[in-house]
């Protein structure tokens with residue numbers, strides 16, 4: 104009796120899914136990574152001032168103010184703002200004199216690996232801890248060779264790496280330690296802000312990140328000498344004054360309009376956090392307890408920016424794959440994303456350069472097949488989350504019958 108009625112509703116709801124010809128839940132597409140935008144008038148006032156003062160780049164007033172605000176918020180000595188996070192990674196790696204091999208997770212955005220490869224360094228891909236999704240310190244130690252110069256950890260989802268273990272390994276083997284903190288602005292580790300660990304940490308302020316400057320990034324460090332080198336490198340190696348290059352540099356400068364956007368965003372930081380946290384709790388509440396689904400949770404006794412809502416779908420239990428679920432959501436105009444699929448080692452040039460790494464990264468491969476990130480940020484309201492989670496819940500609770508119908 105119960106069985107029959109469950110079947111009946113599921114058939115009815117099935118027909119309503121857009122993938123089966125129903126009307127999409129959302130008329131407009133809902134994206135992962137819609138930008139958080141602060142007070143528009145404040146931004147426009149700053150841009151007007153920039154135009155009035157006719158100073159658009161080259162360490163202007165707004166870049167200086169942005170750098171000192173970031174440094175103050177993180178409690179770090181130096182912040183050097185850059186044109187984006189990728190260039191910041193390249194500059195940090197070069198300024199820290201990395202050579203040969205650098206151990207890095209494959210479960211990250213491709214820019215982490217590209218920044219190294221671009222400099223002629225060799226990224227050596229390391230597996231992750233399946234619980235935290237960050238680089239596995241035990242495997243790091245096994246990958247160290249005579250050519251290893253550094254470890255580049257990534258605070259994936261803003262969840263800090265095991266900084267303590269990595270620092271101990273770096274110290275023991277005399278390696279540099281740098282962090283890609285592109286996701287981790289505002290996160291803390293053992294009560295201390297991310298930005299204070301290793302030789303340097305790299306932030307991204309890309310439009311999709313928690314705090315954005317349209318495009319932008321920064322290197323933050325407590326090392327005076329390293330900060331000096333980075334400052335030179337960001338601006339062609341030019342020292343103070345005119346016409347005096349001290350060393351090889353590039354153009355990695357942030358411009359004034361980007362800094363104005365960053366300063367405007369910083370004014371609304373508390374609001375961004377509050378909304379992200381509200382969204383996170385709603386998703387958690389609505390998606391809790393589904394067999395085969397892990398909702399990635401953050402340690403709430405630390406600071407987090409909650410910029411990613413992350414699900415792990417175990418197809419063996421849900422009987423519907425992550426890719427099918429994504430297809431269904433896309434049909435509903437919910438553009439959930441597979442961050443980071445495939446792992447860096449499965450993309451070129453790394454797939455050809457390091458064919459063996461395929462077998463050495465079981466957790467990265469497994470997670471790459473399971474992960475789905477959902478829309479959040481200030482563009483998402485609670486009603487959106489109710490609609491999104493209702494569909495996800497329905498699909499996962501009827502995994503087998505929907506899978507069969509789709510195949």
Ligand SMILES: *Cc1c(COP(=O)(O)O)cnc(C)c1O
Nearest residue numbers: 187188189212214215285307309
């Ligand atoms: C976004 C991102 C970057 C690159 O930052 P850009 O500012 O886009 O160049 C690097 N690493 C990770 C993990 C990222 O998510």
